[in-house]
Amino acid sequence: MAITTADLRIRRRPGRAARTPYLLIAPAVIAMLGFLVYPMASVLYYSLQHYNVTKPWDNGFAGLENFRTLLFEDPLFWQSLGFSVQWVGVEVSLQLVFGLALALIVNETFVGRGLARAMVFSPWAVSGVLTTGIWVLLYNPTTGVSRYLADLGLMQYGAAPLANPDTVFWAAVLAELWRGVPFFAILLLADLQSIPKELYEAASVDGATRRRRFIHITLPHLKDAIILSTLLRCVWEFNNVDLLYTLTGGGPAHATTTLPLYVAAKAAQSHDFGYGSALTTAAFLILTFFSIAYLRLSKFGANK
């Protein structure tokens, strides 16, 4: 790139050349300052305020009171945080395992591979709401899969996985898994393709079994991709509310309410923006802290 810059300086009048890159990134910078950075800063500001649209007489500086309420007087904060951790942990680890297996399978050479890839990756493009729609069709007790299984005598009539507190978690996990596995499969497949074939050939010549080749060549090569994709996915699964919002609505009895879902409900229903902002700030801090700790502990990029 040094050549480019030098070349540029020779060709162009100095003042103009210096301005060009700033003009080019200006739209992006302005958009992100206005609609990402400023809103983020205003969340921090509101989190220190009493700010409720429906109770304007109470508005004003609150100090850390919102955070005190959140930490000591709001069991739903802790409950939704706990559920978020459970949801993200189960979802991301299952998605990683199945996604890696799937990537290894569609990385092999076989006839019809292109078509097989397109089909197994396709749920990646499906929205959370549509996923809900599809799985409601599958789960509903009157015309869903359970009815046909009951017709065959394989189970009882009337099973409603989404209404039963014992099964709602796994029913939601399965639906999200359907749409989430392709993300890992796509990212890991890209990295699998970059492993030099010669490594495997050399290992085969030396008599390494397939399992040993997987452990000593494939996994180390994929390490950084796995770390980064799991981190991106954790953040995404933590933040995304579409599926749970529409599939379970956070219920039954708040059993499937994640922290962002709780925030969205607070903002939409009770109009308590001050407290909602405090919840947002807390979630952002937790997420940032987790991300830094994760990258440090996993020694991201250490062996390259």
Added chain:
Amino acid sequence: MTLQTAERPRLAPPAQLPRTGRGEKGRVSRWQIWVPLALYLLFTLIPFYWMLVFAFRPRGSTSLLPWPITFENFETVWNDLSFALFFQNSLMVGIASLIMTTVIALAGGYALARYEFRGKRLFMIGMLCTQFIPGAMMLIPLFEIFRTIGLVNSLWSLVIAETVFQLPLSLILISGFIKNVPVELEQAAWVDGCSRLRGFFAVVLPLLRPALVAVGSFAFIHSWNNFLFALMFVSEQEKFTVPVGLAYTLGEFSVDFGALAAGGVVAAVPVVLVFAVIQRYLVQGLSAGAVKG
């Protein structure tokens, strides 16, 4: 994404036997590929198939084949439930986000790839940090902003929010692709008397096609699928997008499953079409942008 395509791989002739330098030892057998792949394909395709059956079979039917085929469910959602309107709104938001994201990311990506400038590092770090900002948590402040500038209940609020959230990844992806275009190609164009801008359009842009396809389709798919912003920023029914309309079909007390399935098909068709176009670019596109940075 239909049943017929699901059956096709099984008719395929057996995979080739030894051809590469790999010996027989530790070689993956055909069964080790086909059995798990077939199981996973069932898991992936049955839900799609279930939706199609519910959408195309007559009301009250319990058949597991969409036969006799009927379009009454589509007539219901398209006309009675105003999906025609929602479809139009979603399409407008999707295309506007696609254009804005691509143009802004192209300009910024070129600057990042081809120039050294003060603040570049800070900008890159800032963009990575935005990946941790939760969309759901931006609802309150973004709503306030859109209310101030009078964009609540306007589809432009969705276009802006979508574009802003798509920008960081798109910028990184496009600048990565531009870096891979040898700068000598551009210099040759300059020597031939092209301006920097003309050189870019004549030489670089044609080579960026895969990147543009990837960025544009991601932007379209994301904005087509977005639910939460559309739910919160738009409350007039004639401005609903497809996911919001679909969510309302779900929310009815007695769900009309036929209509829900038909609405699902309406929501799925554009993304499936876009996906069919981009799936060959997907693996390189995503990795170049998201992982390799």
